[in-house]
Amino acid sequence: MSSTTETGHAKNVAAFETLISYCASYGAAYNPSKASLKLLALQTQYATANASLQAVKVAKTNYDNATNTREVAYKTIRPLATKIINALAVSGATENTLADAKTTNNKIQGRRAKAKEIPEANTTNTEIKPQKTRSTAQQSYDNLLDHFTQLLATLAAEPTYNPNETELTLSSLNTLLTELRTKNTAVLTATTTLSNARIARNKILYNKTNGILIIAKETKQYIKSLYGTTSPQYKQVREAKFKNR
Numbered sequence: 001m002s003s004t005t006e007t008g009h010a011k012n013v014a015a016f017e018t019l020i021s022y023c024a025s026y027g028a029a030y031n032p033s034k035a036s037l038k039l040l041a042l043q044t045q046y047a048t049a050n051a052s053l054q055a056v057k058v059a060k061t062n063y064d065n066a067t068n069t070r071e072v073a074y075k076t077i078r079p080l081a082t083k084i085i086n087a088l089a090v091s092g093a094t095e096n097t098l099a100d101a102k103t104t105n106n107k108i109q110g111r112r113a114k115a116k117e118i119p120e121a122n123t124t125n126t127e128i129k130p131q132k133t134r135s136t137a138q139q140s141y142d143n144l145l146d147h148f149t150q151l152l153a154t155l156a157a158e159p160t161y162n163p164n165e166t167e168l169t170l171s172s173l174n175t176l177l178t179e180l181r182t183k184n185t186a187v188l189t190a191t192t193t194l195s196n197a198r199i200a201r202n203k204i205l206y207n208k209t210n211g212i213l214i215i216a217k218e219t220k221q222y223i224k225s226l227y228g229t230t231s232p233q234y235k236q237v238r239e240a241k242f243k244n245r
Contacts, residue, residue: 006056012205012242013049016212019219019240020046026233032222036215045204049212052201059194066190070183074141077148077180080167081108084151087168092160101154107147110139141187145180152177206244213242 020042023030035041085105089098152173155161166172205211220237227233 006060008243008245009056009201009205010053012213012245013046013053015240015242016042016046016049016216019216019237022233022236022240023219023223026223029226030223032219034218034222036210037219037222042215042219045212045215049201049204052197052204056194056197056201059190059197063187063190063194066183066186070141070187073180073183074144076176077144078109080173080176081105081148081151083165083168084155084173087163087165088155088158088161091158091162093158097154097158101151104147104151104154108144108151141184145177145184148180149177202245213244216240216242 020039023039023042030039032038036045082105085098085101088101093101152170155170155173161170163169203211206213208214220234220240223237224231224234
């Protein structure tokens with residue numbers, strides 16, 4: 001959801017506070033019979049709406065932090081995978097094992113295992129030349145995690161893979177894998193929390209039965225009935241603008 005839309009929700013809550021301020025200024029004259037339009041009820045609903053805005057802000061901050069942390073962590077996968085392939089190549093592993101690892105690494109790097117050979121266009125030369133084509137590898141965080149998991153499974157099954165470099169050992173790589181999974185899960189959790197916070201906010205603001213937009217509309221109607229359509233009081237509250245998001 002864009003920041004512009006988030007700002008729109010805040011403007012609606014601010015307009016509701018303005019409306020309440022006008023109602024309070026009318027003193028004892030403001031005395032609707034409907035419970036949801038009474039001043040205390042309006043103030044309570046404003047407090048609830050404002051709290052829902054703050055809950056979304058907190059959830060959005062947590063979401064941003066989780067996605068930023070994951071992005072930094074996952075940037076290490078591609079260069080690390082290249083080092084792993086080089087270490088495996090000099091470990092004494094079989095050609096088949098190395099080929100399997102390279103295939104997985106190509107998926108991690110987002111490239112084809114081999115350039116696709118297609119005819120050169122607009123030429124009488126019949127030579128088949130390899131050309132670059134768009135990668136079919138999946139590069140989402142979930143897929144990168146899956147590819148990296150597969151690469152480590154290949155290493156674990158190769159008895160000759162036993163590098164001296166700490167960062168390339170299976171122990172270190174499995175620790176990293178656990179961290180990557182944790183960071184991915186943190187993003188999923190933060191996404192769910194943010195989505196639920198927005199649902200709760202939207203219910204408070206835009207519910208067709210008792211959302212603040214409906215309450216604001218009914219409040220304006222009451223003031224119009226109390227003071228009249230051409231009254232300065234009704235002109236006041238009419239200026240409190242609301243937009244249904």
